[in-house]
Each structure stands twice: as C-alpha cells, then as structure tokens.
Amino acid sequence: MARRPHDHYVVLARGDAARAAETLGQATGADRVVGVSCDLGSLADVNRAAGMVTAGVDAGRLPPLGGFLGNAGVVFLTTDTRTADGYEATFAINVLAHQLLIRLLMPRFVAPAWVVLTTSDSHFGQFRYTLGATPPPRWAAPAELATPRHGGPQAAGRAYATSKLGTIYLTHALARRLPPGVGAHSYNPALVAGTDFFRAAPQPLRAVMQGFFRLQLALGRGMTAERAGRRLAETILAGMPGPSGGYVDRGRAVPSSPESYDEGREEELWREGARLCG
Template structure:
C-alpha cells in the first residue's frame, strides 16, 4: 500500500543517500522532504529512485514557528487525502556550531532547537496521523558516550544540565568557544536518546521510536559551521578513517539509515541502533528522571499557548 515517510536532513550527506535507498527499495513510498527553501509539494524526481516521487515542504528547523507551520501543513494534507497514509518520520537533520551562543528566532539555543525540539514538535503534531505499523527514527551520535573510543577525542562528552538551561544560549562554560559548541552538540544527542525512550513509553501502540547512530561519518555537511582547518580535515583527511573500524563511509551510513526507517533492520521501540545492529547506548543515556524532565520541558517549549512556545 502506498504510504508517506516524512524526512528532514534528506538533501545532503547520509540523508541524501538514505532517501535514494528508501525510494529504490520501497516503491510504494512517497517521500516528503522537509528542507529550508523547498518549493511546495510539486513532485520531483530523485536520482536513482526508479520512478517514485518525492515532494518537498519548506521549513527552517531552527525556528519552532516554522516547524509548527510545516508540521501543520503536512497534517492538513494528510487529512485532505493529498498524501498517502503516514507510516514514518525520519528526523535526520542536525547541526553543530562553533559556540554555544547561537540563538534562533525563538530566542533558544540553535543546536538544541534543531537537534531536539524540532524533532519533538514534528513527532507530537503528527503522532495522531500515523497509520500503524509506523516507525519514527531520530538520528543520534555516539559522541553521547563521551569517551575517546566513540568520539576519537574530537568532541567533548555531554554535560547535562536542566533541559530549560540547555535550551538557552550559554549553557556551558566559556560558551563562545568551539569546545562549548561541540559540548552542546554531544549533549543534544544524549537528549535525543532520552526522548526516544519517552516516545516508546508514551506514543500510541503500533508506533515505534528508534534512535539511529551512523558512527563517525567524515565528509558530510555537519562541519559546515566549523573553521577552515576543521572543514579541510573533515573533507580531505579524515575520510581515510573509513578504511578502518573507526569511521563509517557516507554510503554505508545512509544505507543503514534507510534500512532502519523501512524496518529492514528490526529494532524494538525505544532501542538504539548502532550502524546496522541494536546495541546498548551509554550508561548515562538510561535515566528515567532526566527523560521525564526533558519531556516536560520539550512539551512546554513546543506547545502553542505557553509562554515559551512559538
């Protein structure tokens, strides 16, 4: 049966590869891509897709008002029958800044907004439109482990604060530094796992939620806000690590993401998929109190009508 998968972060990097795999392997899929500057819902061809269509909707993931508008538009299209039934959401978009002070239009810290709150807003506004069985996939990162084995010493480990603090600029010491920006990134990825655990407990039966870790993938757009030296290393030097177990090449990471989204890689709801297999995330990532706190804060920031919501 024809169905819709909504996807962010599908225009470059592993998301682009995953989108092409989804459309090739699942001919019944209509892929709705959420991206900044997209032009409405006109179907456009995807290279190698073999015929299926992809439509686009514009949203700035750093603006909760923009995300709310896009999610509401998707919901309305589903209600009008303009889109096939919704069977999946892939929150693959992510951002990393060179500081922890970058503020979005809502007055919130940009890393936390894009990597955490935008996904939560999509999930909550679309959750009653899913046709089961359905799957939600949120791309996370093994930087949330905070050790050299998982982050190669390049990204500091997470530094958890109250979610209300994490959502605000300047949550970490020396917030103007690259170290603080990377700490904001790893902490936001820990937060995505907390929310996946909450989704598994709170969403209606038949809707699975899975956290996907692609591993370290050089030569993607994640370092686009870094300095020239870091961008050069990511583009020209670090790709050599894909020849070792320390890194994953873009094609493999995208293929695994597609397999998780389509359910080819079987994973219980609430689980953590490390590349192509279900695994345990960090010990710190299992904390019911933090998960509940984050849920409450994410709800407050994303629910219209509250002081902190768009």
C-alpha cells in the first residue's frame, strides 16, 4: 500500500512505531509514513495515540483520514490475562480498543473513505472452518466478556472466536454511524502461517501449533503472512467489495455466520463498549 505515490500513512504499533515507519519507508521508497506508538492493551494509550493523530490532522501535518485498517489481534492460553484497565485481554484488545480508537478518529474521516477490521472465520464455530482447533463462540453481555475469569486453553480459544464475532458486530454498528461515503467492512484472511500468533504459548505448544499451521499451508488451507497481507492490501486498494457493513473473505464479499446478524447485540456492544471504554 505504501508504494502508491502521493498517499500518506500512519503506522500504529505497540513497539517502536517510529522505527517501523522508517523501515517501511526505506523498503518502499515512500516518504510520507508516520509512526505513532499505540498499545491496545491500555485505553489511556489508545486515547493518547488517537489524540496525536487527530492533532496532526487538525494542524495540517496529516491529511483528513481516508482509511483505517485494524489488523491487530491476540490470543492467550487463559482467560484471566488482564489489560492495564483490568479487562480480559482478548476481548479488550480485539474489540474494545478498536471501538475506542475508531470512535475517536471518526470525525476526521472524509469521504470517500473506508474502515476495515480483520476478523476470523472461527466466528462461524464450525469444524470445516476451524478443524476443531477453536471452540465455537459464546456471546454474552459485553461487561461479562470483558471480565477476567478462570479458564484454560479451551476457554481462551472460545474467547478468541467470540471476540471475532464481536468484531463483526462492531463493523455492523459502525456502518450505521460512519459519515456518508465512509464504509465499514470486516475482512477474513483465513488461516495465516508464520505470524508468531501463538507467541504467548510455551515453546512445546507453540511448536505444535506452528506445525499444524504449516500442515494446513501444505494442504492448501492457508496462506503465508506475505501472501495474506498482499491479498488484503490488493482488496482494499481495488475498493472493498459489497455494501458497507459487509463481510469479505479473502477478497470476496460473502455472508458471515447467521449468528453475526443481530442488531440487538450490535447496539448493546456499541453502547456498553462505550461505557467500558470510559
């Protein structure tokens, strides 16, 4: 994406964002890439990062926002991992932090613009999507999902699938609220190998999961990180297919799970998510 001439990009990263932006600029020849550090595990840091972006737009150092790609996601081995705010980390990072960040940036979007949030086909909760590696989602009140609780790998996998269902609910709620000409889509990259996604796991389990991912890659059920990233970028640059609020599976607009269409849950998430984010 950064190789496109005349575009300006902001890289939000938990670590050394300035270095990440510099590396991206050197690799692509882009000279308008800005880094802003942002730890999605801290709502205060999300507020700070969003404030830096909006201040840059208001001062003319950055152009009005034309797009937002939320590509961050985590999975843990337990459901008692806490963020800086005391929330269950999977739901807080994958859903609440993105909701807060986009809400704070919304007034700076200028049409035509887009918001894309990466989700997962694990939200279907069916064997043909997960091969039994992830339990099906189990939705509950947002305050309950944000509460740390005792649970091992099985519960943690369910929390991940549930958070990805929440990402689709958030996308639908956003589509009803974004300014005209600004669309929202959820995007499923499917199984992606080679991302160190299970870095929180002990080495033996991490090796098993990485082996499982490589096997699926060999069987044609997944993609390398490079290929998946290219597919995502090409889809965005070509114009997201389907109407705002839609679900895009590796570049194709398709229906998400029947459970993912629930306006009552979507509005509850929007309302209660705002309260949880302060």
